[in-house]
Amino acid sequence: MPNMSLNKNPMPAQAPEVRNKNFKEVTLGYTEETAIDEAKRCLNCKNKPCVTGCPVSIHIPDFIAQVAEGNFEEAYKIITQSSSLPAVCGRVCPQESQCESKCVRGIKGEPVGIGRLERFVADWHNAHSTTKPEKPESNGKKVAVIGSGPSGLACAGDLAKKGYEVTIFEALHLAGGVLVYGIPEFRLPKSIVQKEIDNLTALGVDIQTNMVIGKTVSIDELQKEYGFEAIFIGSGAGLPMFMNIPGENYKGVFSANEFLTRINLMKAYLDDSQTPIKHAKKVAVVGGGNVAMDAARCAKRLGAEVYIVYRRGMEELPARKEEVEHAEEEGIIFKTLNNPVEIYGDENGNVCGMKCVKMELGEPDASGRRRPKAIEGSEFDLDVDCVIMSLGTSPNPLIKSTTEGLETQKWGGIIADENGLTSRVGVYAGGDAVTGAATVILAMGAGKTAAKAIDEYLANK
DSSP: OOOOOSSOOOOOBOOHHHHTTOOSOSBOOOOHHHHHHHHTTOOOOSSOHHHHTOTTOOOHHHHHHHHHTTOHHHHHHHHTTTOSOHHHHHHHSOGGGTGGGGOGGGSSSOOOOHHHHHHHHHHHHHHHOOOOOOOOOOOSOEEEEEOOSHHHHHHHHHHHHTTOEEEEEOSSSSSOTHHHHTSOTTTSOHHHHHHHHHHHHHTTOEEEOSOOBTTTBOHHHHHHTSOOSEEEEOOOOOEEOOOOOTTTTSBTEEEHHHHHHHHHTSOTTSTTOSSOOOOOSEEEEEOOSHHHHHHHHHHHHTTOEEEEEESSOGGGOOSOHHHHHHHHHTTOEEEESEEEEEEEEOTTSBEEEEEEEEEEEEEEOTTSSEEEEEOTTOOEEEOOSEEEEOSOEEOOTHHHHHSTTOOBOTTSOBOOOTTOBOSSTTEEEOTHHHHSSOOHHHHHHHHHHHHHHHHHHHHHO
């Protein structure tokens, strides 16, 4: 019998006063009974509008129908026809603005919990399945993938399934890209990421870590000396931005990238860490996106009083609603409509405060958002001993500067067409390296698109 409840089944979670002191996963996932009950809320619409909102076109009603019948492994098979990283996407994708925003049930209530069901199915498979994907027969053609983030993993997975000999070149010592260095353990356990990567290596994907393309080896060398017939650049956007205000060079000022990398990849929060990070007393995180929420919530778990300083209001925060709500529950203090103008330091060069100015929203700018402007005479001091800048990122210029004929945007993004093809023959690109910082699922969609184009290119070559 269909479940006509107007509301999603709630997601169990650690209590805020408990979870803000540990790095264990916040949300606990559905049980089998809850997943089946939620799946029965799906109307299995004839025109399947939810699929149009998914960047990788998962057959959403089909897998949910299998969940409703208790056929969890069959649901997993349906999801993985389109997605290489279901356990990841079920946790970090902004379903509320994608598939769930198209759900008919959302017209007179809450949409079906598509992301929660995807996570459940992937977790159920990982807990119960003992078989690994079988390596397809090789077609003898070699493809290089630069970067092991979401776009690189998606591209590599799709090509490996078609028999290509795929090698991923990763600059860091662990594969996963932003999934391991950027997203905290309490949102995305690294064991989950590793299982997804293990599935790719079972398909035959070779992952080479500590390989900085443009320095260790160039794209020209990959093509001419290593024999790769096509290359996909999915190197992300890891170059942080700063405000260029006085005091940004003081000790205790971090980019969100550095702060999160040290926390997530290097486990700096552990007592026995070989690369410990300062446990500040009062932290200001400048910015309002998902990365800012991640940095703020990490700082809170290190014992600090934490402020989010954002120049627009709460309604304009670009972070996911769920992440903002979790941050508020955990005790993060939101100082919206404020903007830093100077960071203070003591005689030893350590951060000892930050001057801010109050803001108000004026007329909409070219993007349609109301432009913030400073209120004259409204300056005030914020007592902090650590500042984390979360203002966005851009692609690292290393590949551009070492690759002749690779056209890029003025801000550093690689220029690629709708299929991911760059100005270099046989070289494709996608994800944040092309668009600038965006979501995991959009990067995956770009990787899948490029994989299809590479397959067509090499089939006709």
